[in-house]
Amino acid sequence: MSTTNRVITYRQALNETLRAELERDENVFLIGEEIGVFDGSYKITAGLLADFGPKRVVDTPIAEEGFVGTAIGAAMLGLRPVVEIMTLNFSLVAIDQIVNHAAKMHAMFGQQVKVPLVIRFPGGGGQQLAATHSQNLEVWYAHIPGLKVLAPSTPAEAKAMLTAAIRDDDPVIFLENLALYNIKGEVPDGEQIAEIGKAAVVKPGSDLTIVSYSRGMVTALHVAEEFEERGVSIEVVDLRSLRPLDRETICASVRKTSRAVIFEDDMLSYGIGAEISATIGEGAFDYLDAPVRRVAASEVPLPYAKPLELAAMPSAADLVRVVEETLDSTRFMK
Amino acid sequence: MLRRYYKRMSLVRAFELRANEMYARAKIGGYCHLNLGEEATVVGLTAALEDRDYLYTTYRDHGYAIMRGMDPSAVMAELFGKATGVVGGWGGSMHMFDMEKRMLGGYGIVGGQIPPATGAAFAVKYRSDAGPKSEAVMCLLGDGTTNIGAFHESLNLAGLWDLPIVYVIINNGLGMATTVERASAEPDLYKRGCAYRIEGVRVDGDDPVVVRDAARVALRAAREERRPSILELMSYRLKGHSVVDPGRYRSQEDTAEARANDPVPAFRDKLITKGILTEADADDIDAQAEIRVTEAVTFADESPDPGIDTLFNGVYASPVANLPWQLPGQPVVAS
Numbered sequence: 001m002s003t004t005n006r007v008i009t010y011r012q013a014l015n016e017t018l019r020a021e022l023e024r025d026e027n028v029f030l031i032g033e034e035i036g037v038f039d040g041s042y043k044i045t046a047g048l049l050a051d052f053g054p055k056r057v058v059d060t061p062i063a064e065e066g067f068v069g070t071a072i073g074a075a076m077l078g079l080r081p082v083v084e085i086m087t088l089n090f091s092l093v094a095i096d097q098i099v100n101h102a103a104k105m106h107a108m109f110g111q112q113v114k115v116p117l118v119i120r121f122p123g124g125g126g127q128q129l130a131a132t133h134s135q136n137l138e139v140w141y142a143h144i145p146g147l148k149v150l151a152p153s154t155p156a157e158a159k160a161m162l163t164a165a166i167r168d169d170d171p172v173i174f175l176e177n178l179a180l181y182n183i184k185g186e187v188p189d190g191e192q193i194a195e196i197g198k199a200a201v202v203k204p205g206s207d208l209t210i211v212s213y214s215r216g217m218v219t220a221l222h223v224a225e226e227f228e229e230r231g232v233s234i235e236v237v238d239l240r241s242l243r244p245l246d247r248e249t250i251c252a253s254v255r256k257t258s259r260a261v262i263f264e265d266d267m268l269s270y271g272i273g274a275e276i277s278a279t280i281g282e283g284a285f286d287y288l289d290a291p292v293r294r295v296a297a298s299e300v301p302l303p304y305a306k307p308l309e310l311a312a313m314p315s316a317a318d319l320v321r322v323v324e325e326t327l328d329s330t331r332f333m334k
Numbered sequence: 335m336l337r338r339y340y341k342r343m344s345l346v347r348a349f350e351l352r353a354n355e356m357y358a359r360a361k362i363g364g365y366c367h368l369n370l371g372e373e374a375t376v377v378g379l380t381a382a383l384e385d386r387d388y389l390y391t392t393y394r395d396h397g398y399a400i401m402r403g404m405d406p407s408a409v410m411a412e413l414f415g416k417a418t419g420v421v422g423g424w425g426g427s428m429h430m431f432d433m434e435k436r437m438l439g440g441y442g443i444v445g446g447q448i449p450p451a452t453g454a455a456f457a458v459k460y461r462s463d464a465g466p467k468s469e470a471v472m473c474l475l476g477d478g479t480t481n482i483g484a485f486h487e488s489l490n491l492a493g494l495w496d497l498p499i500v501y502v503i504i505n506n507g508l509g510m511a512t513t514v515e516r517a518s519a520e521p522d523l524y525k526r527g528c529a530y531r532i533e534g535v536r537v538d539g540d541d542p543v544v545v546r547d548a549a550r551v552a553l554r555a556a557r558e559e560r561r562p563s564i565l566e567l568m569s570y571r572l573k574g575h576s577v578v579d580p581g582r583y584r585s586q587e588d589t590a591e592a593r594a595n596d597p598v599p600a601f602r603d604k605l606i607t608k609g610i611l612t613e614a615d616a617d618d619i620d621a622q623a624e625i626r627v628t629e630a631v632t633f634a635d636e637s638p639d640p641g642i643d644t645l646f647n648g649v650y651a652s653p654v655a656n657l658p659w660q661l662p663g664q665p666v667v668a669s
Contacts, residue, residue, distance in 0.1 A: 076438060
């Protein structure tokens with residue numbers, strides 16, 4: 001039996017996966033604001049209420065702490081809730097339930113209870129939504145033992161990782177991005193289940209490693225292709241899972257290329273890139289030909305005005321410049 | 335029946351007094367909140383629960399754990415942080431848990447238990463129909479907790495979705511040192527569900543039979559009509575907020591009155607007056623409780639500490655690639 005591929009959007013991949021899991025397992029249900037009658041703020045759940053009914057697709061009032069905690073309690077009794085929070089920003093009012101409760105229960109209650117829960121939300125700026133609606137705080141969740149944090153960058157990964165997340169017995173934070181929902185890609189038909197905790201070398205190369213995840217991967221791959229045309233071979237590592245973090249794949253790549261640039265949407269200080277950089281320092285120090293550089297967001301509340309917003313967000317041009325500087329520092333570029 | 339209730343109250347009293355003593359002797363670490371003064375509430379509420387029901391409690395949970403059927407020795411061992419504790423030494427005083435007994439946790443974060451308890455009720459409704467054989471959920475909280483957002487969001491959801499849950503407010507008059515009147519714009523706490531069309535009743539928390547009967551009515555409404563409700567129990571904390579709190583914010587008259595109304599001797603005297611117990615019976619029950627608690631302490635004392643090699647065993651239920659298992663200072667990746 002050969003697998004066929006279809007080109008679909010990231011949004012459609014998520015929608016089809018939710019549908020498949022609702023069909024597969026009676027214990028799976030969706031819960032969140034405007035996911036039913038309204039079809040989802042970003043239409044990820046379009047059509048699901050019509051087909052599965054209000055028991056399986058539960059519209060909630062605006063009460064993130066309440067409905068996230070409700071999902072946790074339902075998971076304690078063996079249901080498999082998939083929560084949609086409208087954006088990452090609103091997860092902050094539910095953070096006590098996520099960090100103090102979902103993440104702790106399995107360990108603190110002596111492994112007697114599992115919390116098979118998925119919390120999906122998009123992060124990211126770039127839509128002129130101003131400071132409170134444009135954040136990349138995934139590192140807050142990636143910091144917490146007991147949580148798993150996944151950040152797929154393509155439609156195919158979105159499908160395979162969401163399937164894995166729903167079938168996993170731990171609370172999984174599933175990071176999407178507003179700028180990814182409309183991207184298209186080939187997605188294999190049939191059941192696809194990602195291995196949680198593994199990074200992927202999505203483009204092999206020999207001269208420099210770019211490490212990125214989620215939306216940043218689109219830019220990273222684009223920039224890598226540009227350098228290819230200039231005769232520079234760039235390897236691109238997609239983290240895929242922010243917790244657990246696949247340190248060995250990152251270090252193995254840098255041991256090969258001797259140079260690393262991290263491209264991330266979050267804030268520079270204490271960010272994802274800081275952790276990657278420290279990992280490379282520990283695992284590939286002797287192989288490095290240049291300092292590890294980070295291309296991250298400017299440390300300001302993201303402004304509304306388009307020129308300011310663009311200036312604060314890491315761009316392809318910023319990544320190109322930092323890659324060139326890293327290569328230049330070792331006289332790689334003639 | 336009443337004799338059995340006195341036995342239970344006596345056991346909770348003996349257990350908590352011994353826990354207090356063991357804390358002073360540094361056998362117990364961390365925070366330690368006792369059910370002293372709350373024994374009638376503990377016994378009445380747990381008597382109303384069926385085995386199939388789910389109980390969520392606060393951090394003041396030792397008595398509830400024991401009365402839910404958990405082994406007092408394992409509860410004491412948990413206080414001692416031993417491998418034989420109810421959660422293997424991972425939770426301590428505030429986090430007693432037993433899936434089998436459907437004691438779904440002590441919760442250390444004030445109000446943190448309310449949304450998950452509401453979710454348990456959601457799961458009960460998701461999986462089964464209303465009726466006398468249905469499961470129900472009981473969620474305990476203190477008076478101070480009625481001011482936190484999680485309480486109000488949960489009540490709204492329970493009211494909206496007709497969830498089978500009873501929210502029990504144990505009103506001992508004080509959230510740490512803050513009186514109900516200083517904390518709550520509506521100090522009649524049983525009325526606080528009115529915005530969600532959730533009915534409430536207030537009863538005396540010092541009489542186990544009164545508590546049991548009120549809880550049964552509320553549980554029946556949850557079970558058979560999917561009607562959530564509030565049950566407010568008027569109680570009193572005989573000691574400070576936790577074992578290290580001398581309670582200087584309370585007047586001597588206040589404390590003296592409470593001691594006069596101490597539910598354990600009050601219930602004992604009542605049963606003796608009614609001829610259900612003799613003085614000798616009651617003394618025997620108290621002596622048996624002491625023996626049981628002494629056994630628990632011996633068991634806890636002699637139990638092993640959890641092994642360091644088990645440190646990473648319970649962080650995740652589904653192991654996946656690249657989970658970090660290093661002790662402090664160990665390398666995170668091969669160089």
